[in-house]
Amino acid sequence: MVTPKIYFARILAKLNALFGRGQVVSVGVILLIGLAISIATGLLLEFERDALKHSLDLKRRDELLRHLDHIEHTVNKIMVPASCGNPFYGLREHISFVRVSLLSHPLVMPPESNLAANDHGGNGAI
Numbered sequence: 001m002v003t004p005k006i007y008f009a010r011i012l013a014k015l016n017a018l019f020g021r022g023q024v025v026s027v028g029v030i031l032l033i034g035l036a037i038s039i040a041t042g043l044l045l046e047f048e049r050d051a052l053k054h055s056l057d058l059k060r061r062d063e064l065l066r067h068l069d070h071i072e073h074t075v076n077k078i079m080v081p082a083s084c085g086n087p088f089y090g091l092r093e094h095i096s097f098v099r100v101s102l103l104s105h106p107l108v109m110p111p112e113s114n115l116a117a118n119d120h121g122g123n124g125a126i
Helices: 004-019 027-052 058-076 082-104 111-118
Strands: none
Touching: 027 058, 027 082, 058 082
16 A cells, blocks of 8 residues: 555655756646646645644654655755746645644653653652
8 A cells, every 4th residue: 555655755756757857848747747746735734634633742743854854855856847836836835834833833741751750759748
């Protein structure tokens, strides 16, 4: 089964292969680019929803941010025709929005750090 993350990576790889070299394209290819960008945007929205619907600890947030950095790095290497510029820039803006959302999402402390914070010397005195 192809997961959304793998599918997203495949779409970005195809876009990069087609347009990373600035090739001249036909109207049909431009339509396919628009479709691929729409699918990529939908998958990014799914990534965002999945990431923010659960409580995040620092380790999980850092993992998600690294994944988002990889997506952004791949997208930034893609050169698309001017006619596809608006949806492409929308995808890049959405990546930035997801990053800000992850960074502003409240973090949950791991259970062992909660115990340490509540420990008052073990004698029950406050």
